[in-house]
Amino acid sequence: MISSVFNVIQPTTYTITFDNGNRPKLFQVYNEEGELYYFRHLDGKTTTINVNFPEDGSFHTDADTQFTIIKSKPLERKGQEIILPKPDRNYKCTGLKIEVNPKLGTNGTPARIFPKIGVIEMSPKLMLLPYPLRLFILLHEQGHCMYSSEYSCDLYALKQYLYLGYNASMAYYAMSHILKQSPENVKRIKVMFKNVMNFS
Helix, strand or coil: CEECEEEECCCEEEEEECCCCCCCCEEEEECCCCCEEEEEECCCCCCEEEEEECCCEEEEECCCCCEEEEEEEECCCCCCCCCCCCCCCCCCCCCCEEEECCCCCCCCCCEEEECCCCEEEECHHHHCCCHHHHHHHHHHHHHCCCCCCHHHHHHHHHHHHHHCCCCHHHHHHHHHCCCCCCHHHHHHHHHHHHHHHHHC
């Protein structure tokens, strides 16, 4: 049955298909509050994709983007196969506190952690982004409790993110759409793309 709504009663992975005249180049899903929850760039030719919903609730697409659910199953959890490097830090970071810093973000840094005191600061701009994107950034910052390397924290965040059942494409977009496009960050984004392709 053609629809534009996902009614999720338990964490679920859906396989959906688009008909010939309705193959979007940008697939967007919104939560019950109308906030963007998930998006994925497509080529306008893709007929079938999988979408994960780790949370219950009613989600909908744009009115002109309809689909047919051809399969649903309990939420796929991946990431177990990702092997993390040996930690080079040993901060406990239990009960991390999240605070919004109005001054953060002006230099391109969306968030930062102070592991000794267990505080993560987020920029106001980051707080406005879809929750799955914010979550990936928070997991990256949590990774700094164990790693000093940005690359190791990226990999740590991806492993946790996939195990929680979130969509791998959103992990990539969390970096490509949020990080300042410096040469080093571009390199990190390319590595993340490779990891997403390998582990999703």
